[in-house]
Amino acid sequence: MAVLEVDKLKMYYSTREGDVRAVDDVSFTLEKGTTLGIAGESGSGKSSLAYTLMKLLPQNGSIRGGKIIIAGVDVSDMPEGEVRSKVRWKHISLVPQSAMNALNPVFKVGEQISEAILVHQDTDPDIAIEKSKQMLELVGIDPRRYDSYPHELSGGMRQRAMIAMALVLNPDIIVADEPTTALDVIVQAQIIQLLKDLKRTLSMSLVLITHDLSLVAEMSDMVIIFYAGQIVEYGSSEALFVTPAHPYTFGLIHAFPNLKGPKTKLISIPGSPPDLVAPPSGCRFNPRCQFATQICREVEPELRSLNGGRLVRCHHAEEVLAKSVR
């Protein structure tokens, strides 16, 4: 069962230079109880996608088309008041990027969690406090820490508190935007384990947005590789990481070292991500692509399906696939 359906979603930022096409014709579905990893580099539009799903956009950002269907209802043009009272936090909630700094330093951690309940739901304050304490316990924080201020907690505990806050109204979907980026590896592993455990016990669905391919590989069932505001490849985690079909995925996998396994020469992807005001003509990846030919510079490739339920946006996918299978 799909808990989230995104259909041909477009979100542009208006700037003096023109529209920045941060999310450009993106479609996917999230099945209940699964994790969808969305991986991309900085500036690829992956965080914009997260905030679009939450309908938390800055003033110059607007949805220019497409649908976001959450719990059977299209929220893409729902007014803000209704989103706040009916959708956000109850059906979909966010663990924001650098969650360590997302807590308000002058309020107690527990109060901030209770506030999330009281803003989104008509509840008695005492019940809200009780519920917040339960949530803290669930994410592995001593409920007596309800009265602590954020600076009294370590980075990992603050991150746990943010997760507690996201879970407090039992949402179906959690959008985690770089949930572990600022944390040390061991704490990162603890948080990952917590998310995995919660996902299983609460049967929630997770959208994991990150630049860290290893993290995506470890946590996701399905994976989207995001480049220049678009999906360039979609498939099961195993298919994508073992036999990538898009040159960008292929490049990423060879661009960073693996702790296990033999030492291989790293191959960098030349150039840098494109300007989203005026993306390159044809395929947006063509200036950096080792497989690019004339057609790539002229014709924009469609997202087309390969066998095994995979999708890829590349004219030469079969060629890439043949190379990665070898």
Place this chain on the structure above:
Amino acid sequence: MTEADYSAEDNLIEVRDLVKYYPLKTGFSASILGSKDFVHAVDGVSFIIKKGEIFALAGESGCGKTTTGRCILMLVKPTSGDIIYGGRNIAKLPDSEVRKLRTKLQIVFQDPYESVNPRFTIYEIVSEGLFINGLVSTDEEAMERVRTALSSVQLTPPEQFMFRYPHELSGGQRQRVSVARALVLNPDFVVADEPVSMLDVSIRAEVLNIMKDLVDKLGISFIFITHDLAVSKHIADRIAIMYLGKFAELASAEELVANPLHPYTQALMAAIPVPDPRAEKIKVLVKGEVPSAARIPSGCRFHPRCLYATEICVSQVPEFRMVSQDHWVACHYAGQVGIATQK
């Protein structure tokens, strides 16, 4: 000890019992009476950097890896300890003498967006050190050396980059400018402090590959400071794992990754996600988080988080000892506990 003892043939720098404490100022009385509390950022570290070697210092934030790197360059004055370079103990030299060695001991910073002056051209950034140190007298000479340095970090043709400003360059290109700025002075030794952690994965490889080429071609030694074991394993000859200001383990990169003996190293390795969905996953083998460096635990400083700690770990500081050829560990139970015995 005499000067003669200070130089083995292929040793570039020898660090002996390096210590750096930062005073913790707790209030008005402490400022008058002098503070009694210290953050033990680096707490007795000894090692040798060989000529043409990449030596990785790896650990979590707050473990003292950056302070160690900066102490060796005398950018931070060590509290005690010796740093032997070129037959002299530079930790005991006056600042004016240290400044003369500055061209030989260089650094590359973490953040390529903040470590280059945005109002200077690339030529000005890279040549500044040449003029300050009096290595060149004319613009023509400087130009020639900048050109060589830019070519060696593959910013080619150099003419295309020399008169541009940092904002016109990508993150990876800027970081290469930082490397060129260090190289132009012909250093023996460069400390690279997390040089790729701010870069996107697709461009990390270019900086890593360039650094490796430089070591091969120019024989420069690097200290590579990183929190990323996968990157260390890829680039370094030897890896030292630091925990709360001390070395937990030191071995060649292959040996350390294949055969980690310290429970902390094992936990670090288990915690790293592997970019292969088929890989077997090991659960995290450690409790809690890093304690404050102002309150170092007794005995083995890792014992409160260690799954295998016993009485002796609480009371006695484990010796940093060699357990097999060039493999050093500070653990009472090295080789007897953890992953090694589970196989």
